[in-house]
Amino acid sequence: MKKVLLLLIGIAMSSSAAFAQQAENDTLSIRRDRHGNIAFVTFTPDINQKRNATNEKQIIGKLLNLRSGIDEQRLFSTKTDELGHKHNKYQQYFKGVKVDNAQIVAHSSTSLESVNSSMVAINDMNVTPAITENAALRVALDTLKAKRYIWEDTATLNLAKRSNPSGDFTGKGQIVIASATYNKKDTFLLAWKFNIVATEPFLDQTIYINAQDGSLISNFSNIENTNTPGTASTLYNGSQAITGDSYAGAYRLSELRGGVTIHTYNNNANTSFTGYSEYSDNDNNWTSAEHPNDRDALDAQWGSEAVLDYWSTVHSRNSINGSGSPVTNYTNYGVNYASAGWVPSLQVMIYGKGGLAGGVVPVNSMVSLDVMGHELGHGIAQTEVGFAVSNEAGAINEGISDIWGSCIEYWKTPAKARWSMGEDDGIYFPLRYIDYPGTSPLGAQPTCYGGPNYIAPPATPDASNDYGYIHTNMSVMSHWFYMLLIGGTGTNALGQSYAITPISNTDAQKILYRAEVYYMVSNSTFATVRDNTIQAARDLFGVGSCQEIGVTNAWASVGVGAKYVSTAAFSATVPSICTSGTVPFASLPTAVSSCAWSLSPSGIVTPLSGTGTTISLTRVGSVNSSATLTAILSYSCKSNDTLSKVVPVGLPGSPNLGKRTSPNSSCGWDITGPLPTGAAGVYVSSDGGSTYHTATVQYNASLGYTEYIAELQVDGPASVTYYLKSFNTCGTNTPVIKTLSITARSGCGARMAADSSDTADSSSFIRIRPNFTPSSLFKIYPNPTSGAFTVETLNTKTNDYVARVANNLLPSLEISSIKIFNSEGILLEQHNYTGLGQQKINLDLSSRPVGTYYIGVANGKVKRSFKVIVQH
Ligand SMILES: [Zn+2]
Structure with missing residues (x-):
């Protein structure tokens, strides 16, 4: 009788694990x-573009x-x-209820290349609100306790509708799922979310009310102040040319610049927008003698022009909303x-005349160019990202605004620019130092994430803790940018060494802008912004570019993530040099x-x-051997990398077979030592003739070695002679011959006879290995059993595995058949399965006698056998 023999040859080889995983995995990281x-x-x-626009959402x-039916990703923005x-932002x-601030962004060129996500896992919750929108609004208004709201204030309402025509100013509520606390897992609540503008006092708040019990969840101020704790003759920038337009027989501070209207009003010391007026000049020559008290308005007008010019010139951006x-x-x-502050709901800028910023820093009018750049930077972030206003996302928003403020200052007024914020406004000193944040006058700030002066965000961010110390921890973001431009070597506040080769200011700005516009999400963290900026550097300058290396090492210097690790590597599988050839790189960093x-x-x-970046090698004569190739890669922005690789030349050597010593000494064969140099795999034959089967290679994680599996059709029960040859791209060597004796129920213990119908049935098999340890693909439990047991596929629910299956990079793990044999090797039962969901199968042997049974499990490609002991 022809039988199908599944032959396993194990090779203990730790390095093969990485190889096998790399081969199986379509996620790089x-x-x-x-x-x-x-x-x-x-x-x-993905050269075949299997990950494309059609299946992006599914992937x-x-x-x-x-x-399905519970979680959903809805596309809301495409850039x-x-x-x-x-x-694509989802x-x-x-x-069906929006999860506040939880977003997914998919990035594609010819195929889907990366995904970043702030998605959260919600087990289950009731999404039917118990309290009405009106009841929740009453709680919100009770919390705010304003004397006057925007819907009661026609002047401000008209202004709001003019500057933000699509805004809602009626106090309308939206049902969302909100994070109850920001530091704990799975604490989500159904909430009514309101955006409410009050004019007495002036407030622009986002407020969340628990939709089940009507309690207050959180209450955030949306006004993004410069400091929450605290030829016109301009005040800070000398005589500057500005453009005023003619108005009521004079000139006012209004201008149409590149299609964008810039208009500066006098709010006449009001805190709401009921009594503002035009500034006026008779001849459009706004001298300090004429405007001794209004020079800050000239700075505001001139500075707004400069800020918009920066965005237009450097980033081709048309004003704040693009x-x-x-x-x-x-x-x-x-x-x-x-x-000074950006008011998101109204989309306007407000500037005070000065006082004591944060209660500690005496300042004049807050109209310096860096402060304006900072505030309008919030407007850009609002358009592009919509950062959550608290904790890490809030700090990132503030830090990015400080970066833009400083960049604009360096761009427009380089002679007086420096890495601090508000040095013009401050009477004695600036508000913040980006270069030395630990000495910032408004309060010491950290140079490192989690280091000195960093304050861990609280569980409940609110006004009393600056919404999670956003104006303290923001310096991690801004100091990263500073380090990227300044570079150098040293030890950071966490005691970690760093070495940064700086990149140009221009490149750094492009990277940050790209990361902000295309990658960042509402609930960004420092770790995700690190990812985003690294990806943006790769997009713009190449993988392993000096820009990517600088960005990565600058993040390491502020305690976010590891230093850059070179990705330079030769291909895992190097073709043999049969006559001549080259050794390809799997990854050659752009910066080489x-x-x-x-x-x-x-x-x-x-x-x-x-x-040169390649070398062409020629085989000497008909030599069959190997050579060691060494490449020293030089960089302008990091130390050298040295790579080496053994290059097979000509035919491979013969597989070196030895008797198995582990896990069982009586059956099977090990390849002792490594595979022959250059061998890409092993052929197995039962006749030594023309029929050789390529053994498939798979890494068995639970056993810790690689298996070469081949199915052989053999005659007779007594012994099998088989022949092994190794192969590579040049051909195959001569076979090595081994004989394996098979005795029914021998020390191998596991010889299962095939059932009578299996003469050429590849789904039946004999495994020559006793005491076989359960594989990494399936498990059987309990074992021993009184009868009932479960066969389960493993690792099917890890996300990366599922994605790989979706991309046809792995066979499905779904069980396609289970066979049950008795100890005599007689087939007792066969169960076939089709369709989805066969991940866990319950079987029962309680009606059968006690003893040993053999269970063969197949999933269409991979087969495994198990021994089950039934004890009643
Ligand atoms: Zn700010």
Whole structure:
């Protein structure tokens, strides 16, 4: 009788684990957040474009393990960048309810290349509100206790509708799922979310009310102040040309610049917008003698022009919202108002006349160019990202605004620019030092994430803790940018060494802008912004570019993530040099400036040295051997990398077989020592003739070695002679012959006879290995059993595995058949399965006698056998 013999040859080889995983995996990297949710994924190149626009949503769903009918990702924004890459932003919904600040962004060029996500895992919750919108609004208004709201104030309402026509100013509520606390996992609440503007006192708040019990969840101020704790003759920038327009027989501070209206009003010390007026000049020559008290308005007008010019010139951006939105300034805001602020709901800027910023820093009018750049930077972030206003996201928003403020200052007024904020406004000193944040006058700030002066965000961010110390921890972001431009070596406040080769200011700005516009999400963290900026550097300048290396090392210097690790590597599988050929790189960093090659020993290939990014090697005569290739890669921005690789030349050697010693000494064969040099695999034959089977290679994680599996059809029960040859791209060597004796129920113990119908049935098999340890693919439990047991597929629910299956990179793990044999090797039962969901199968042997049974499990490609002991 012909029987199908499944022959396993094990080879203990730790390095093969990485190889096998690399071969199976179409994700290059997965970074998870501290709750274990996927935060950033990059995929391997997809030349066949299997990950495309058609299945993008499905891939994301599988990657993030979204449950059908429960979790949902809805596309809400699509952007195409200057490189032609597409960035699709999805909003997370749970049972049809928006999960506040939980977003997913998919990035594609010719295929889907990366996904970043702030999606959260919600087990279950009731999404039907118990209290009405009106009841929740009453709680919100009770919390705010304002005397007057915008819907009661026609003047401000009209202004709001003019500057933000699509805004809602009626106090309308929205049902969302909100994070109850920001530091704990799975604490989500159904909430009514309101955005409410009050004019007495002036407030622009986002407030969340528990939709089940009507309690207050959180209450955030949306006004993004410079400091929460605290030829016109301009005040800070000398005589500058500005453009005023003619108005009521004179000139006012209004201008249409490149299609964008810039208008500065006098708010006449009011805190709401009921009594503002035009500034006026008779001849458009705004001298300090004429405007002794209004020079700050001239700075506001001139500075707004400079800010918009920066965005237009450097980033090709048309005003704050990217499509020509007007800039409206209200200077002379309030009394002793020692701040400037961006008001998101109204989309206007307010500037005070000065006072004591944060209660500690005496300031004049807050109209310096860096402060304006900072505030209008918030407007850009609002358009592009919509950062959550608390904790890490809030600090990142503030830090990025400080970066833009400083960049604009360096761009427009380089002679007086420096890495601090508000040095013009401060009477004695600035508000913050970006270069030395520990000495910032408004309060010491950290240079490192989690280091000295860093204050861990609280569980409940509110006004009393600056919404999670956003104006303290922000310096991690801004100091990163500073370090990227300044570079150097040293030890940071966490005691970690760093070495940064700086990149140009221009490149750094492009990277940050790209990361902000296309990658960042509402609930960004420092870790995800690190990912985003690294990805942006790769997009713009190449993988392993000096820009990517600088960005990575600058983040390490502020305690976020590891230093850059070179990705330079030869391909895992190097083709043999049969006549001549090259050794390909799997990854050659863009920043490599030169390469020096050497080969040893002599007499195998020529030449023995060379330069350039490739070297062509020629086999010497008909030699069958190997040579060691060494490449020294040089960079302008990091130390050299030295790579070496053994290059097979000619035919491989013979497999070196020895008797198995582990896990069982009586059956099977080990390849002792490594595979022959250059061998790409092993052929197995039962006849030594023309029929050789290529043994498939798979790594058995639970056993810790690689299996070569081949199915052989053999005659007779007594012994099998088989022949092994190794092969590579040059051909195959001569076979090695071994004989394996098979005795029924021998020490091998596991000889299962095939059933009678299996003469050429590849789904039946004999495994020659006793006491076989359960594989990494399936498990059987309990064992021993009184009868009932379960066969389960393993690792099917990890997101990356599911994604790989979705991309046809792995066979499905779904069980396709289970066979049960008795100890005599007689087939007792066969169960076939089709369709989805066969991940866990319950079987019962309680009606059968006690004893040993053999269970064969197959999933269409991979087969495994198990011994089950039944004890009644
Ligand atoms: Zn700010």
